Amino acid sequence: MHLPSGGRLSIAILSFGLTALLSAVEAKASDPLPSWNDGAARKSIVAFVEKVTRPGSPDFVPPAERIATFDNDGCLWAEQPMYFQAFFAFDRVKALASQHPEWKDKEPFASVLRGDMKGALAGGEHGLVEMVMATHAGTTSEEFEQVVTDWITTAKHPTTGKLYSEMVYQPMLELLQYLRDNGFKTFIVSGGGIEFMRPWAERVYGIPPEQVVGSSIQTKFELRDGKPVLVRLPAVNFVDDKEGKPVGIQMHIGRRPIAAFGNSDGDLQMLQWTTAGSGPRFALYVHHDDAAREWAYDRESPVGRLDKGLDEAKANGWTVVSMRNDWKTIFPPSAR
Amino acid sequence: MHLPSGGRLSIAILSFGLTALLSAVEAKASDPLPSWNDGAARKSIVAFVEKVTRPGSPDFVPPAERIATFDNDGCLWAEQPMYFQAFFAFDRVKALASQHPEWKDKEPFASVLRGDMKGALAGGEHGLVEMVMATHAGTTSEEFEQVVTDWITTAKHPTTGKLYSEMVYQPMLELLQYLRDNGFKTFIVSGGGIEFMRPWAERVYGIPPEQVVGSSIQTKFELRDGKPVLVRLPAVNFVDDKEGKPVGIQMHIGRRPIAAFGNSDGDLQMLQWTTAGSGPRFALYVHHDDAAREWAYDRESPVGRLDKGLDEAKANGWTVVSMRNDWKTIFPPSAR
Numbered sequence: 001m002h003l004p005s006g007g008r009l010s011i012a013i014l015s016f017g018l019t020a021l022l023s024a025v026e027a028k029a030s031d032p033l034p035s036w037n038d039g040a041a042r043k044s045i046v047a048f049v050e051k052v053t054r055p056g057s058p059d060f061v062p063p064a065e066r067i068a069t070f071d072n073d074g075c076l077w078a079e080q081p082m083y084f085q086a087f088f089a090f091d092r093v094k095a096l097a098s099q100h101p102e103w104k105d106k107e108p109f110a111s112v113l114r115g116d117m118k119g120a121l122a123g124g125e126h127g128l129v130e131m132v133m134a135t136h137a138g139t140t141s142e143e144f145e146q147v148v149t150d151w152i153t154t155a156k157h158p159t160t161g162k163l164y165s166e167m168v169y170q171p172m173l174e175l176l177q178y179l180r181d182n183g184f185k186t187f188i189v190s191g192g193g194i195e196f197m198r199p200w201a202e203r204v205y206g207i208p209p210e211q212v213v214g215s216s217i218q219t220k221f222e223l224r225d226g227k228p229v230l231v232r233l234p235a236v237n238f239v240d241d242k243e244g245k246p247v248g249i250q251m252h253i254g255r256r257p258i259a260a261f262g263n264s265d266g267d268l269q270m271l272q273w274t275t276a277g278s279g280p281r282f283a284l285y286v287h288h289d290d291a292a293r294e295w296a297y298d299r300e301s302p303v304g305r306l307d308k309g310l311d312e313a314k315a316n317g318w319t320v321v322s323m324r325n326d327w328k329t330i331f332p333p334s335a336r
Numbered sequence: 337m338h339l340p341s342g343g344r345l346s347i348a349i350l351s352f353g354l355t356a357l358l359s360a361v362e363a364k365a366s367d368p369l370p371s372w373n374d375g376a377a378r379k380s381i382v383a384f385v386e387k388v389t390r391p392g393s394p395d396f397v398p399p400a401e402r403i404a405t406f407d408n409d410g411c412l413w414a415e416q417p418m419y420f421q422a423f424f425a426f427d428r429v430k431a432l433a434s435q436h437p438e439w440k441d442k443e444p445f446a447s448v449l450r451g452d453m454k455g456a457l458a459g460g461e462h463g464l465v466e467m468v469m470a471t472h473a474g475t476t477s478e479e480f481e482q483v484v485t486d487w488i489t490t491a492k493h494p495t496t497g498k499l500y501s502e503m504v505y506q507p508m509l510e511l512l513q514y515l516r517d518n519g520f521k522t523f524i525v526s527g528g529g530i531e532f533m534r535p536w537a538e539r540v541y542g543i544p545p546e547q548v549v550g551s552s553i554q555t556k557f558e559l560r561d562g563k564p565v566l567v568r569l570p571a572v573n574f575v576d577d578k579e580g581k582p583v584g585i586q587m588h589i590g591r592r593p594i595a596a597f598g599n600s601d602g603d604l605q606m607l608q609w610t611t612a613g614s615g616p617r618f619a620l621y622v623h624h625d626d627a628a629r630e631w632a633y634d635r636e637s638p639v640g641r642l643d644k645g646l647d648e649a650k651a652n653g654w655t656v657v658s659m660r661n662d663w664k665t666i667f668p669p670s671a672r
Contacts, residue, residue, distance in 0.1 A: 220583070
């Protein structure tokens with residue numbers, strides 16, 4: 001083939017471009033987890049994924065069975081100084097206060113309206129659930145989705161000033177993608193509200209609504225002016241925490257995960273359930289030990305306590321991620 | 337390029353083979369629904385799928401939102417002379433009778449043990465639920481999966497002598513595949529037991545466990561000899577029928593379907609919920625009007641009654657499939 005010199009140059013440029021592109025592709029292929037330091041945690045993840053995806057390996061798992069479940073609060077996004085859904089509930093109380101004059105004298109609403117966060121949380125989980133139900137109930141599923149969407153795209157965290165959806169963990173986003181690139185189906189299994197997570201889980205985590213499992217209040221189908229709606233009722237339907245997590249997994253997924261990721265004692269039963277299956281299994285705890293870049297807490301924390309789970313992880317050889325040592329960065333570099 | 341004559345012949349043969357292959361591919365592409373006659377029902381399905389998948393069309397729906405939900409009993413497989421899960425429950429009563437001497441004198445168990453099907457069903461849905469709970473409860477989720485798997489691979493229908501999994505509708509299998517080939521995610525949304533369908537839905541329908549929605553009994557996580565198990569409890573958790581279907585859809589899928597397929601009044605609210613969404617929507621009823629090849633029943637049938645739904649379908653222009661006229665075959669040609 002004869003080419004004028006211009007043609008040769010073009011090909012040379014094209015060739016250089018292709019080489020650069022291929023290098024970039026190779027770099028990406030060789031480093032699917034760029035925010036992870038090359039320590040034991042990262043090595044254990046990669047070793048597991050390579051083992052279960054290698055055709056002919058005795059540990060090979062067919063793609064349909066590559067189910068991975070992730071806790072949300074403290075595992076995929078932060079959870080301090082309290083679960084972000086509590087901030088959402090507080091904001092809802094403030095937004096709806098004019099329709100509920102009785103809240104002025106009724107706890108925990110009164111504390112929220114006074115801006116007394118500690119008082120607002122004094123009722124513990126029970127008080128929070130009451131607040132969530134009082135502020136969510138009566139709305140339709142579509143109205144609630146809109147309220148959550150408005151909140152997640154505008155509300156800011158009180159100490160960092162970031163959008164809550166910017167307080168997700170960059171290394172975990174990479175891990176989710178790495179697993180999906182290797183044929184895994186990724187699920188959220190969280191104590192948080194299922195309808196609170198779904199409106200943004202797809203955009204932020206790449207996890208579609210049908211792969212979100214969480215706590216829920218009851219809903220009821222009815223015709224309003226001839227139009228079918230689902231109305232949210234002030235009654236708990238399911239608590240997807242602790243012993244509830246394996247129950248929620250069975251209800252929604254119907255298949256035991258082969259890998260589970262958590263950060264607190266609330267995830268312990270999910271990790272037990274996952275690792276008790278036959279064949280290769282993987283369990284991982286994110287350990288919050290980075291007071292400088294995030295928060296440091298474990299055995300004594302009122303939110304996200306990791307006590308019994310830390311002991312079981314050690315006894316069973318589960319992977320424990322040190323946020324301080326294993327992660328190069330915590331949050332995504334720029335606003336999403 | 338120069339070729340010896342043998343080479344030319346090889347190429348001619350190869351070329352012929354390729355042409356034949358391409359024709360086969362084209363035939364398949366041009367006829368994704370070979371068991372459907374070319375009537376209004378088939379035309380409406382194809383028109384809808386082409387409309388929502390054509391890029392640039394005002395009716396284009398992104399793949400993530402192409403959710404299609406299917407009833408099971410009477411829509412994907414037969415349901416006469418009674419729901420197949422009732423036969424399963426009867427078989428369980430017989431298998432467990434020696435451990436329950438009290439059943440000899442207690443209805444509906446006594447009727448089942450006498451072989452009196454009519455008496456066994458006299459208690460209606462309530463009696464059936466009681467039977468299901470009495471025979472399923474106490475087992476672990478894994479034990480139950482094994483029991484269902486054993487049954488579905490061996491038990492035969494009393495009048496046709498076929499395996500129950502052979503009594504699925506060939507045209508609906510093609511429809512499921514056609515939708516999936518066009519980027520739809522297919523779900524079962526059935527009044528039947530979720531754990532009764534999951535063990536075989538993937539093999540028979542190509543629908544994985546996490547895309548099966550159904551009725552359920554409660555389960556409980558516990559450690560048995562240090563091993564985590566999920567135990568089935570004798571208490572109803574959720575009834576996925578009528579008004580329950582949109583609730584189950586929201587709980588499991590979290591997104592409104594754009595297409596829904598049913599055959600009875602139990603599916604009416606699912607079809608209402610689906611078609612009430614904005615943008616292109618599709619609703620279809622399978623009408624059992626083929627006494628020669630299957631069964632003929634609608635407004636007066638105790639099982640799978642289609643009365644109000646038939647009127648609403650007419651009023652709303654939903655597609656109604658005549659099994660007699662629209663389907664070339666009912667069941668798959670040979671044992672699966």
